[in-house]
Amino acid sequence: MKLQLRPPDTRQSLLLTLAFGVVGAAFYFGVIEPADLNLTAAHAVLEEQIVRQRTVLDDLAQKEIILRGLNEKSVRRAAYDVGLMTPLLESTAMRAKALIDPLATGCGLINLEYEAQEPVALPVFGLAAQEQFVREPIRITCRGSYQAAVSLVRCVEKRFELVSLTALSVTATADPELQQITFVFEWPMKKGAVR
Amino acid sequence: MKAPLHLNLLRPSERVSSSPVRFRVMAPIFALFACVGLVIWWAILVGQLMLTKSMSGRIDQELVQQTNPHQEIIELMAEANELDAQLEQLDCYRKSVRRVGSALGALAEVMPPQVQLVTLSMPPPALPEIAEPSTGYVERTTFSLVGRTPQEQPVLMLMRSLTAEPFTNLLEVCQHPEEGIVSPRVKAFKQDLPKKGEEQRKLVFDIEYLVQERRFTP
Numbered sequence: 001m002k003l004q005l006r007p008p009d010t011r012q013s014l015l016l017t018l019a020f021g022v023v024g025a026a027f028y029f030g031v032i033e034p035a036d037l038n039l040t041a042a043h044a045v046l047e048e049q050i051v052r053q054r055t056v057l058d059d060l061a062q063k064e065i066i067l068r069g070l071n072e073k074s075v076r077r078a079a080y081d082v083g084l085m086t087p088l089l090e091s092t093a094m095r096a097k098a099l100i101d102p103l104a105t106g107c108g109l110i111n112l113e114y115e116a117q118e119p120v121a122l123p124v125f126g127l128a129a130q131e132q133f134v135r136e137p138i139r140i141t142c143r144g145s146y147q148a149a150v151s152l153v154r155c156v157e158k159r160f161e162l163v164s165l166t167a168l169s170v171t172a173t174a175d176p177e178l179q180q181i182t183f184v185f186e187w188p189m190k191k192g193a194v195r
Numbered sequence: 196m197k198a199p200l201h202l203n204l205l206r207p208s209e210r211v212s213s214s215p216v217r218f219r220v221m222a223p224i225f226a227l228f229a230c231v232g233l234v235i236w237w238a239i240l241v242g243q244l245m246l247t248k249s250m251s252g253r254i255d256q257e258l259v260q261q262t263n264p265h266q267e268i269i270e271l272m273a274e275a276n277e278l279d280a281q282l283e284q285l286d287c288y289r290k291s292v293r294r295v296g297s298a299l300g301a302l303a304e305v306m307p308p309q310v311q312l313v314t315l316s317m318p319p320p321a322l323p324e325i326a327e328p329s330t331g332y333v334e335r336t337t338f339s340l341v342g343r344t345p346q347e348q349p350v351l352m353l354m355r356s357l358t359a360e361p362f363t364n365l366l367e368v369c370q371h372p373e374e375g376i377v378s379p380r381v382k383a384f385k386q387d388l389p390k391k392g393e394e395q396r397k398l399v400f401d402i403e404y405l406v407q408e409r410r411f412t413p
Contacts, residue, residue, distance in 0.1 A: 009219065010219045012219075013218075013219035013220065013222055013223055014219075014222075016222075016223035016226070017222040017223050017225075017226045019226075020223060020226030020227055020229065020230050021226055023230055024226070024229050024230045024233055027230065027233050027234070027237070028233055031237055032233060032236060032237050032240065035237060035240040035241060035244065036240060038244055039240055039243055039244045039247065042244055042247040042248055042251065043247060045251055046247050046250060046251045046254070049251060049254045049255065049258065050254065052258060053254055053257065053258060053261075056258065056261050056265045057261075059265060059268045059269070059272075060261065060264060060265065060268060062268070063268055063271075066268065066271050066272060066275060067271065069275055070271055070274060070275050070278070073275060073278040073279065073282060074278065076282060077278050077281060077282060077285075080282075080285045117319075120322060120323070121325050122284045122287060122288055122411065123284070123287065123325055123329035123330075123331045123332060123411055123412075124280075124284065124329055125283050125284075125287070125329060125330070125331070125413045126280065126283070127276065127280055128280065129277050129280030129281045129284070130277055131277070131281055132281075132284060133281070133284045133285060133288065135288065137319070146303060146312075146315075147303060149299075150296065150299045150300045150303065153295065153296045153299055154296035154297075154300065157294050157295075157296045161289075161292075162288065162289060162292060163292075164291070164292045164293050164409075165293070165295050165296075166319055166320065166336075167317055167318055167319040167336070168295075168299075168315070168316070168317045169314070169315070169316045169317070169318070170312075170314070170315040170316075171313070171314050172311075172312065172313050172314065184319055188285060188288045
C-alpha cells in the first residue's frame with residue numbers, strides 16, 4: 001500500500017501553524033529567555049573576575065617596586081627615631097634633663113629646672129597614620145649670663161637636629177652674670193608616648 | 196450533434212492562485228523551521244554558558260592560588276601608606292624647625308654699650324586650631340626688647356642693626372599699618388623713674404618685633 005502524503009487543507013494548516021507557534025513561544029519564554037539571562041549573569045561574573053584578576057596581576061607585578069620604595073621609606077623613617085623625644089620613666093621633662101643638663105652645665109648655667117608642657121598636635125594632611133606625632137615643649141628655667149644662654153641655644157641646635165627654640169625670656173637681675181632665663185625647647189614625639 | 200466537452204480538472208480550492216506553492220502548505224513548514232531555529236539558538240546559548248562557566252572556574256582557581264601572594268602585597272602597600280603618612284608629619288615638623296642661635300649671638304655683638312637691656316622676651320606662640328585633615332597652620336610670636344638708655348641714638352642704632360643678617364632669619368621688618376602689621380613697633384619710649392645714684396634720668400624703651408612665622412605645612 002502506497003502512503004500518500006496529502007497536503008493539509010486550510011483548517012489543518014491553521015491548526016498545525018498554531019500548534020508550532022504555541023510550542024515555539026513556550027520554548028522561547030520558558031527555555032531560551034532564562035538561558036539568555038543566565039548567560040548575561042555569567043558574563044557579568046566573568047567580567048568582574050577578569051577585572052579582579054587584572055588588579056591582582058598588576059599588584060603582583062609591582063612587588064619589586066613596592067619593596068624598593070618601602071625600604072627607602074623605612075630608612076628615612078628610622079633616621080627620625082634618633083631625634084624623637086622618648087620619655088624617661090614616663091617623664092619627658094626628665095628625658096630633657098638627661099639630654100640638656102650636661103650642655104647647660106658646660107655653658108655655665110645653674111639652677112636648672114625642667115617642666116613638660118602640654119603637647120601640641122601636628123597637622124594631619126591626608127589619611128591619618130596609625131602612629132602620629134606631636135610637638136612636646138619642655139620649659140627650662142635657670143640662671144646665668146646672656147652669653148651662657150646663647151651658648152646653650154647654639155649647642156642644642158647643633159646637637160639635636162629636630163629641637164626648636166619656641167620661647168625665650170631673659171630678665172636682668174642685680175647681678176649681670178646671673179640673669180633669670182627661661183627657655184622652651186620643643187621636640188617631636190610619638191602621640192600617646194606619655195599617658 | 197457535436198458539442199465541446201468542458202473538463203474542469205482544477206478543484207475549487209486550487210483556483211485561488213496560479214502558483215504551485217500554497218500558503219496553507221508553507222505556513223506550517225515555516226512554523227516548523229522557526230521551532231527548529233529556536234532549538235538551535237538554545238543550543239548556542241547553552242554552549243556559550245558552558246564555555247563562560249568553564250573560564251570563570253579557571254579564573255577563580257587562579258585567584259585562589261594568588262590570594263596569599265596578593266595579601267602580602269596588600270600588607271606591604273598598607274605599610275608603605277603608613278610610612279608615607281608618618282613621614283608627611285615628620286617632614287612637616289622638620290621644615291618648621293627654626294635656628295635662632297646665630298641671631299641671638301649676634302644680638303650681643305650689635306648691642307650698643309649705652310643700652311642696658313632689662314628684658315628680652317620671645318613668648319610661646321598661641322596654640323593653633325587644627326582640623327583633620329588639615330592644610331597646615333602657621334605660628335607667630337613676638338620678640339620684645341625692653342631696656343634703658345641715656346639717649347635715643349643708641350636705640351636707633353640697635354634697631355638699624357636688627358634689620359640686617361643674621362637677624363632677618365628671626366625678626367620680621369615691615370611696615371603695613373593698613374593691615375595692622377608693623378614690625379618693629381615701639382610700644383614705649385619715655386623717661387624712666389629717677390633712680391638712686393643716677394645723675395641723669397634714663398630713657399626706657401620697649402620695642403616689639405614680629406618673629407618670622409613658623410609654618411607647619413606639607
